[in-house]
Amino acid sequence: MTEVLNNPATAEAAERRPSRPRPAKPGPSHGPRTPTWFVVPAIVVYALIVLWPNIQGLFYSFTDWDGLGTSWSFVGIDNFFDVLGDPNTLRAIGNTFLITIVVTVFQNLIGLLLALGLNTSVKSRYVLRLVFFLPVVLTPIVAGFLWKYLLSPTGTVNEFLGSVGLGWAQQDWLGNPDLVVYSICAAIVWQGAGYSMVIFLAGLQGVPDDVLEAAAIDGAGSFRRTVSIVLPLINGAIVINVLLTLISTLKQFDTVFAMTKGGPSGASETMATIVYKTAFTYLQYPTALAQGVVLTIIVGVIAFGQFRLTQRRGELS
Numbered sequence: 449m450t451e452v453l454n455n456p457a458t459a460e461a462a463e464r465r466p467s468r469p470r471p472a473k474p475g476p477s478h479g480p481r482t483p484t485w486f487v488v489p490a491i492v493v494y495a496l497i498v499l500w501p502n503i504q505g506l507f508y509s510f511t512d513w514d515g516l517g518t519s520w521s522f523v524g525i526d527n528f529f530d531v532l533g534d535p536n537t538l539r540a541i542g543n544t545f546l547i548t549i550v551v552t553v554f555q556n557l558i559g560l561l562l563a564l565g566l567n568t569s570v571k572s573r574y575v576l577r578l579v580f581f582l583p584v585v586l587t588p589i590v591a592g593f594l595w596k597y598l599l600s601p602t603g604t605v606n607e608f609l610g611s612v613g614l615g616w617a618q619q620d621w622l623g624n625p626d627l628v629v630y631s632i633c634a635a636i637v638w639q640g641a642g643y644s645m646v647i648f649l650a651g652l653q654g655v656p657d658d659v660l661e662a663a664a665i666d667g668a669g670s671f672r673r674t675v676s677i678v679l680p681l682i683n684g685a686i687v688i689n690v691l692l693t694l695i696s697t698l699k700q701f702d703t704v705f706a707m708t709k710g711g712p713s714g715a716s717e718t719m720a721t722i723v724y725k726t727a728f729t730y731l732q733y734p735t736a737l738a739q740g741v742v743l744t745i746i747v748g749v750i751a752f753g754q755f756r757l758t759q760r761r762g763e764l765s
Contacts, residue, residue, distance in 0.1 A: 502744075505737045515733030527738035537739060540717040541746075543629055547718065548697040550633040551640070556689050558637060559644025564674065566645070567652040577649070581642035588639065592706025595635035596622065599707075622708055625715035632716055636703055640696075644689045651685030652678070691754050698747045719743040 509527055513520040531537050562580055566573045583591065598604045599621035606618040621631040655678055663673050679686070701720035704710065710717040710725065723743065727736035 506741060509734060509737035509741050512734055515727070515731065523734070527734045528742070530735055531738045531742055536714055536717065537719075537722060539714060540719050540722040541742075543716060544698060544700070544718045544720075544746075546629055547633055547636070547700060548694060550630065551636050551697045552690060552693045554633070555637045555640045555693055556644050556686070558641040559689065560648050560686075562641065562645040563648035563652055564678075567649060577645070580645055583639045584642045586639065588702035589706045591635060591639045592703040595631075595638070595703075596707045599631050599635075623712055625712055628708055628712065628716045632704055632707055635707065636697065636700065639703075640693065644693070647685050647689050647692075648682065651682030655681050687754075691751065694754060695747060695751055698750065699743070719746070 508520065510522060510524060511520040512523050566577050566580075570576075586594070600606075601618075601620050601623070605621065609615065609617045619627055622628050659677060659681075660673055663677055668676070699720055700718055701724065704716055704718050704721055705724070708716045710721045719739065720743065723736050723739045726732050726739060
């Protein structure tokens with residue numbers, strides 16, 4: 449070995465041998481960057497259509513602006529005191545929370561059950577998915593008018609109940625103050641369950657089959673596998689569904705207005721419908737703007753709380 453190392457030819461060959469390149473140190477990527485001015489047109493349009501009107505509305509909610517002229521005077525938070533002291537507005541807030549809770553629970557529960565039932569090898573699963581998703585294609589105003597006809601005193605629901613011998617169950621579904629809110633919830637759930645089903649199906653597609661098979665071999669039944677394995681693994685789909693349902697239902701207007709217009713006697717008023725009536729029926733624009741600000745604060749607080757709760761769960765997991 450010493451002779452080989454002392455050989456001049458060997459040493460010269462070693463000097464000519466190319467050295468192995470050292471791995472590059474990780475650093476900032478120098479790939480192509482999208483120019484920031486590409487988003488300027490979108491930001492300008494968004495600012496003009498969304499941000500500026502909202503800022504104006506927030507400003508005028510502290511004034512006595514008549515909605516037509518340019519004259520106004522600052523009144524402070526008097527409009528907000530009027531909103532919070534109005535029993536109709538308080539009832540609308542209560543109805544909004546009631547509809548939100550009922551719809552969020554039942555829409556997600558029904559959507560989850562549909563997704564679990566259709567995430568199988570049944571031959572008609574694709575057709576059934578399409579059938580359950582079809583109501584989502586309808587606009588809320590069309591769905592509202594459809595259910596207004598179905599739930600009328602001489603509508604299909606009462607006719608069906610009478611034909612099967614359940615005449616005692618026939619009701620004035622939209623004229624009874626004790627039933628009208630729940631009738632509206634049924635219409636909203638009917639239209640939105642298919643949307644929740646699709647999101648749950650997307651989550652179920654990511655559940656590993658081998659995990660479920662291992663649980664079945666260990667003796668876990670269908671209910672146990674669903675509760676202990678499936679639901680934790682589709683937590684992201686559950687969170688998304690709950691958040692979307694909360695936000696959309698808190699702003700519910702179309703279906704309620706199409707079915708009852710807030711009646712009877714304000715029993716089904718929501719925050720969105722009462723803002724519309726205050727502004728365009730009673731022409732009390734500052735009060736309507738204050739109601740809109742209150743609705744925005746409610747939606748924002750609930751959405752932010754849901755987001756923080758979701759983020760904390762993600763960090764713990």
